[in-house]
Amino acid sequence: MKKIILIIFYISSVLITGKSYSQSAELTMSQVNDGTNIDVSIFIRRTSPVAYNIGEGSFVITLNNSAINLAGGTILTRGIFDFNSNANYGAMFTSLYGGTIGRSLETTLNVLPGGTVPETATLVGVLRFPITNSAANHNLAWHTTFSAVQTDVGDEIALTFINPGNSLLPVELSEFNASVNRNSVNLIWSTISEVNNSHFELERKIAGSENNVYIKLISINGNGNSTEINNYSYSDRNLNSGKYIYRLKQVDYNGNFQYYELDNFIEVGVPDKYELSQNYPNPFNPVTKINFQLPKNNFVSLKIYDITGKEISSLVNGNLIAGYYTMEFKADNLASGVYFYRLATSEFTEIKKMMLIK
Structure with a gap:
C-alpha cells in the first residue's frame, strides 16, 4: 500500500512542476x-x-506607446492561416491587450484541418502602426506571456520568441537644405550621429501635380556607425524652369528606411538673358548635350552644320517659353570632324564649335 501512495505522489509532482509539449515553434518578426x-x-x-x-x-x-499609436494598428497583410487562403479558418483579426500593453494578430479555426506549419519561416501576417515620434525607440518585442498558439486539435505549442533589434531610426539629421544657382539645385544634409546607416537616396518630383511620382536621382553611401558630424551634398543640374519637391530616403543595413522632406518646394526661375553653352562632352562620340536659356518666350532655331556650312540636323524649330533647355545631339552616322551649332531667335544669335572624334 505504501508503494502505491509513493508512485501516485511522484506522478502528481511531475504534472505540477511544468508543462510537457509535444510540438514547438519559433516566432520571429521583421x-x-x-x-x-x-x-x-x-x-x-x-x-x-x-x-x-x-x-x-x-x-x-x-x-513604445510614446512613439507608436498602438490603438491605430491595422492588418496590412493576411498570411496563409486566414480564410482567404484556407476556407477552414475564420478572418484574421487584431486586438488590443490591456489598452496599452500590446497588440495581437489572431488566428481562428472553424473546421478541421488547419494549415501545416512549415520548417521554414512562414508569414502569419503584417500589422501596420502609425508612428507618432520618429526620433524615439520603437521597442518592438514579443509579449511572451500573452502570446499562445495551439495545433488544430487543441494541443498547446511550445514557443521560442526571437525579438528584432531596437528600431531606433539609425540617423539623426541636423539639416537638410537646398539652394538654387541658375538652373541647378544644390542640396546639402548633415548628420550628427549614424547607427547602421547603409545609404541615402535622393529623390525629386515636379510640384503641383498628383500624377507626378518621385524619381531617384542618386544613391550616396552612409557612414555606417558614427558619432561625428558627417556632411553630404549633391547638385541637381540642368533643370528646366519650374517648381520641384525633394526628399531624402535614409536606408539602414536591415532595409528599414526613413524619409526626410524639405519644408518647401524649390523653384528654378526664368533666366535674365539669352545664353548658349558649350556642348558637353566636347570632344564627343557619338552623343553630346547642348544647353541654352531664354529670358522670354520666342521662336527658336537650333541647328547643326558641318564645316562646309551644310545643315546636318535641326534640333529645335518652333516656339519655346522662357526657361532653361537641354538638347541631345546624336552623331552616330557622321564622320569625325568639326561641326557647328547655331542658336537663333528674333533677338539673339550665337554659333559654337564642337568636335566629333570616333
Whole structure:
C-alpha cells in the first residue's frame, strides 16, 4: 500500500512542476519603417520533428506607446492561416491587450484541418502602426506571456520568441537644405550621429501635380556607425524652369528606411538673358548635350552644320517659353570632324564649335 501512495505522489509532482509539449515553434518578426508607419511582419517556423497544423493563435507584440499609436494598428497583410487562403479558418483579426500593453494578430479555426506549419519561416501576417515620434525607440518585442498558439486539435505549442533589434531610426539629421544657382539645385544634409546607416537616396518630383511620382536621382553611401558630424551634398543640374519637391530616403543595413522632406518646394526661375553653352562632352562620340536659356518666350532655331556650312540636323524649330533647355545631339552616322551649332531667335544669335572624334 505504501508503494502505491509513493508512485501516485511522484506522478502528481511531475504534472505540477511544468508543462510537457509535444510540438514547438519559433516566432520571429521583421519591420519596415517609412517614417510615417511601421509595418511589422510576423512569422512562425516549426522546430519540432513531427508535422502539425496550426489552429487558434494569439501573436502579441509590444511597442513604445510614446512613439507608436498602438490603438491605430491595422492588418496590412493576411498570411496563409486566414480564410482567404484556407476556407477552414475564420478572418484574421487584431486586438488590443490591456489598452496599452500590446497588440495581437489572431488566428481562428472553424473546421478541421488547419494549415501545416512549415520548417521554414512562414508569414502569419503584417500589422501596420502609425508612428507618432520618429526620433524615439520603437521597442518592438514579443509579449511572451500573452502570446499562445495551439495545433488544430487543441494541443498547446511550445514557443521560442526571437525579438528584432531596437528600431531606433539609425540617423539623426541636423539639416537638410537646398539652394538654387541658375538652373541647378544644390542640396546639402548633415548628420550628427549614424547607427547602421547603409545609404541615402535622393529623390525629386515636379510640384503641383498628383500624377507626378518621385524619381531617384542618386544613391550616396552612409557612414555606417558614427558619432561625428558627417556632411553630404549633391547638385541637381540642368533643370528646366519650374517648381520641384525633394526628399531624402535614409536606408539602414536591415532595409528599414526613413524619409526626410524639405519644408518647401524649390523653384528654378526664368533666366535674365539669352545664353548658349558649350556642348558637353566636347570632344564627343557619338552623343553630346547642348544647353541654352531664354529670358522670354520666342521662336527658336537650333541647328547643326558641318564645316562646309551644310545643315546636318535641326534640333529645335518652333516656339519655346522662357526657361532653361537641354538638347541631345546624336552623331552616330557622321564622320569625325568639326561641326557647328547655331542658336537663333528674333533677338539673339550665337554659333559654337564642337568636335566629333570616333
